[in-house]
Amino acid sequence: MRNHKSVGVAAALTILSIFTFLISGNHGIIPGSVQAQATPQMNIALQEWELIPAALSISAGDTATFNISNTGRFGHAHEVSGNGTHGHSATICGGSTTTMTVGFEFSGTYRILCPIPGHEGLGMVGEITVDGSNPARASDAYIGIPLMRISPKSGSTVPSTNLDVSVRFHDFTLNPDAIGSANVTGEG
Secondary structure: OHHHHHHHHHHHHHHHHHHHHHHHOOOOOOOOOOOOOOOOEEEEEEEOOEEEOOEEEEEOOOEEEEEEEEOOOOOEOOEEEEOOEEEEOOOEOOOOEEEEEEEOOOEEEEEEEOOOOOOOOOOOEEEEEEEOOOEOOHHHOOOOOOOEEOOOOOOOOOOOOOOOOOOOOOEEOOOHHHHOOOOOOOOO
């Protein structure tokens, strides 16, 4: 009989403990401690002949929204490149604003600049330091020339031959050492 009483008391205490835990509501979680991660916002001002600020930092894995203002008189644009990442805005007229979003998968240094011919050389250049332990592979390096796709003209035909002719698409990145003194800025 004594054993049945002990089991009954233990069961009652267990049920009471569970009930108290459930109605307490907190369960060791601090309210508001779990929040959605906000997209980092980076404000950039473009003007003759500088980027303000010229140095920024962010964490690897983040995707940033750039709020870009052209506070100058001339048209400017914003470009981010490095570690296999490339993003650019359209040309922004003086007094106008735009936004652009860029993901930073790898840690390292990324270049920011105004890609309008001559503007980088006048000082519209800077860098973003991406903190983290996820470095890019050497093959992901970006040299400032966008990837190009070479495609046949739509509707083009190949003369009839006995050869099996097929069209293949290839993405490629130019090697800066192979370019030498070629005109890559579009000037002249």
